[in-house]
Amino acid sequence: MHPDSPISATLVAWGNAWLAGHVGLDEAVDRLERAAGPQVVSGVVTEIPLRRFLADLRAEGVSALRLSLPVAGDPLGLTGPLPFTMAAVEAGQAATAVLRDRCLGLVPSPDRRGSSYSGVLWTAMEAEATPPDVPGLAEAEHALTSAMRSATDALSGVDGPGRGQPSIGGADDGLAPGYPARAHRVAALTARLASVLRLADERGLTAGQVTVRGQALRDLDRAVRRARVAAHNAIVEARHERDAQARP
Structure with a gap:
């Protein structure tokens, strides 16, 4: 798949x-x-x-x-x-x-x-029944924002033919009813950024530019995947928090 x-x-x-x-x-x-x-x-x-x-x-x-x-x-x-x-x-x-x-x-x-x-x-x-080490929604959103800022800074100095920012307009967040509003917001952003990552290419760049661009995009991809996982797990995370608060 x-x-x-x-x-x-x-x-x-x-x-x-x-x-x-x-x-x-x-x-x-x-x-x-x-x-x-x-x-x-x-x-x-x-x-x-x-x-x-x-x-x-x-x-x-x-x-x-x-x-x-x-x-x-x-x-x-x-x-x-x-x-x-x-x-x-x-x-x-x-x-x-x-x-x-x-x-x-x-x-x-x-x-x-x-x-x-x-x-x-x-x-x-x-x-395995052992829970995976994945970020919560707040942590993942913060890391995604930081990765976006770092990628923008790194790519701003990379010139090349056909340079320009692809559109990150509307995208389906992929979530279902019952998810927190914050999860919908994060998931929608990851969907738009995933589209940008798919459109990125390295044609016409020097070896040094490819290295800078490649690292920035890899870091952003990592943050996008973590934020997407956190958003899709958010409904369970919210339930666990409610259960914990309800315990005496």
């Missing part, structure tokens, strides 16, 4: 909204299917439709879905084991279902069966 595809983020956002009671299961799965076509989950024994798989997870006590956006050398959102980590890094994305006593990883790939069928195949894999 190409990492530019937002399907894991869509599963996490709408799955968490469903678990929190903001949308129904049918609405969540319909949103996923509108985004990427029919979806099935491949387990150890057989394949089942995503709708049935999620219903089964609910019966097992699933409490949250977490987003992973890893790249080589930066397994963001992952804690293992190795087979799941490797598959997620290759896909550039994954979702993790948090159950009562274990976690289950879900890695997407294109599912094409004949000329007229195009959907998503989710491979279910065992995942």
Whole structure:
């Protein structure tokens, strides 16, 4: 699955909204299917439709879905084991279902069966129950703002043919009902910045300019991925904060 595809983020956002009671299961799965076509989950024994798989997870006590956006050398959102980590890094994305006593990883790939069928195949894999080291929403937003400022400063001195700033106009934040307003704001910004990163190229630059530009864009990409993960985890983070405040 190409990492530019937002399907894991869509599963996490709408799955968490469903678990929190903001949308129904049918609405969540319909949103996923509108985004990427029919979806099935491949387990150890057989394949089942995503709708049935999620219903089964609910019966097992699933409490949250977490987003992973890893790249080589930066397994963001992952804690293992190795087979799941490797598959997620290759896909550039994954979702993790948090159950009562274990976690289950879900890695997407294109599912094409004949000329007229195009959907998503989710491979279910065992995942470590240890929570990943990912930033909270406030921390991620601060780091993203800092990375944007640093990238702007670094790139302002890089001249080259066709130089100019690509538009970062409107972009869908990808979140579902029930997410905090701050999460929507951060997610929308990451979507716009991700578009800028995809449009960036190095044609016509000197070796030194390529080095400066490349480092600035890598730093920004890292901040964007962390902010996107934090935004998609924000509905769970907010619930945990409410639960903690409610304890005597």
